[in-house]
Amino acid sequence: MTAALSPAPDQDDTRRVALLARLLPLLPTGGLLSDPEDIKPYECDGLTAYRCLPWCVALPDSEAQVIAVLRVCHVLQVPVVVRGAGTGLSGGATPVAAGVVLSLARFMRIIEIDPLARLARVQPGVRNLAISEAAAPLGLYYAPDPSSQIACTIGGNVAENSGGVHCLKYGLTVHNILKLRVALIDGEVIEIGTHALDSPGYDLLALLIGSEGMLGVVLEATVKLTPRPTVAQVVMASFDDVTQAGNAVAAIIAAGIIPAGLEMMDKPATAAVEAFVHAGYDLSATAILLAESDGTEQEVAEEMAAMCQVLETSGARDLRVSRSDAERLKFWAGRKAAFPAVGRLTPDYLCMDGTIPRKHIAHVLTRIEELAQQHRLRVANVFHAGDGNLHPLIMFDASRDDELDRATALGAAILELSVEVGGTITGEHGVGIEKVQQMCLQFSADELAAFRGVKAAFDPLGLLNPGKAVPTPRHCSEYRLTGSAR
């Protein structure tokens, strides 16, 4: 941002002081942080390469307080960045310098679980896994299971339309939310969706889910609960060749099977994970596939046999089927801990998130390896193969020469590759600030203008999470000038 566009510092300071004075009486004791030391933990989300200290962090504990905070920010025209657990990987919760971070961490109550209607009504700060834990005694669970599910909140899940290892069969967040209570930036509260399966009018639920905290603040969510399958079993298949593994994914689907989960890890990822969780992964394999089947006992037996056969004919060198639920969870533990496991090997990493047609998996993995070499960096791949949703993890050390720049450039090249093969720059982590430039690659000027229209329909002043997800026309012309875009 140029100096001419931001207010003069002293003017800025006056606004900040005025804002704090207005917010303080609205919030409970300890509910307003402005000391640099106190707000430091909020300076970034899971995308740690981007950091920014906001003016303050508001931690309301009632809906009325949230609304009051929004009203003040609206009147004073101060930007608001909503924050759940801060596990986002695209910078969606990165603060804005002259703005407020509105943390919903204190909204941790599961309001109601209705076992007959198979739904849970929860506050936005409830952790994803907490819902499944609370529903477990009733034989139910909340299906979308991001690997961050111990920490991430349902509010964040809604904002990002998060997925998990089971979403090929059970859907993404958008398929599992029935109703939202949402505060708009001016403090008005709306309810969208119902406990019925549909409601009249445009599908605002679809619009809100995945809107990256830019359209409204989720105050409450009603989520669908799914009956826990009687049994689940996972097979771990080792391949000597990435192409074979990629083709095996297509072959499973061609056989009419929709596995409950279908994940892939390459050799560097397997090595990192095995050192971390000791799950007995095959360290000599070039690629490992994890394929899960769930359902009734008979169903699983039938499907598992079919899957093993397909894997074998596809060239799997070794198959290991879980013999107990403990073993199954152990196999998955590695996959779910893959990011932190890679994180142990490198000071910093960037997690990419492109989704591509499955048929290009092998080609894209090969290209990523070539690009990594060109940029003199290492990449580990661990991803939702069934959905074609890749997660190349770019390892680097931000404190060394130009590694951050090279990592960013490699990331951009991988995103461009995803678009080139007919895919998208983000499958589940969101655009945030990380990929805002590559939006110019995937969408035309008219399409981006439509997104800006949608934003303005909810937030005419552009105060909710400004600068994220939807690029300005200027962003795009700059991006094109730097030559990254074709």
Place this chain on the structure above:
Amino acid sequence: MTDLTEQLRERILAASSAAPLCIRGGGSKDFYGCELRGELLETRAHTGVLAYEPTELVITARCGTPLAEIEAVLAEHGQCLAFEPPRFAENCTIGGAVAAGLSGPRRVSAGAVRDFVLGVKILDGAARELSFGGQVMKNVAGYDVSRVMAGSLGTLGLLLEISIKVLPRPVAEATLSFAMPQAVALDKLNQWAAQPLPIVASAWQDGMLSVRLAGARAAIAAAVQMLGGEKVEDGATAAFWDGLRDQHASFFAGMPLWRLSVPSVAPVIALPGETLMEWGGAERWLHSDAAPATIRAAAASVGGSATLFRADSTLKATVGAFAPLPLPLLNLQRRLKQIFDPHGIFNPGRMYAEL
């Protein structure tokens, strides 16, 4: 396989708020929504399956492609549209199916049209081609405009192309029937739904509950054992469920026909008339002469809504096809309409007078 984009574009450019357009595919759903207004803009000739690879689980087709053609192509590879869009007539198109946003019996387990829409290409009110979403399973780049198109009844734009997720057809199916009153059926259906059973659809009418199972052979056999009931002869089941899906079943004859979308646990709704209940209790069709306001209030009182599905035009004109929206929601919807169709040339009033 014809590309009609240019002709469609010209018609849109020639339209105005004084001379709006009535977008129409096969015309099989002319009865749905409010009154048709504007000059007819037919999409039926904009046809062709543009991409289909069974292992990608996606089909992309032009809007005028007959649903029958799409389903036939999918069937060749053992796949299907799991949301079972109704085929009110032979000539219905994929564009119409998505725009209407209606789903059939399996919706309760498989999901609705909107759950399967992966991407769209539209012509907006300024005749600009815009693409949202894509052909991949997961895509969170930009707001999810393509799902919003499902059920928007052509009021936001002309759907040129649609990419839809497809699924393998179930290996095996079976239908069971049980004699029981509606309240008991509701109880059973909700209890069953909370268990890992392969129930994919249900229908209750006249004291008879039918339950459709689908999935692996062994799972069906086990469920048949566990649930009991009377096994319906396999030869008769397809016609039965198609009759519900396509509304050829005799129940659907006659007007007015109301569709109540309610929580599945909502108790029996005490309104005079005949009821047919689908979707595990979440969809209740009603032939009733009760006052529209009474029916709408009854649906709203259990947290649902009532659509006047089939009725003569006078009744529709008086009470509207769809339940009125709370003002803040209506205002948001108006603003969305403004973005894509600022001059109001697409299907004005088909959903709500204000859109």
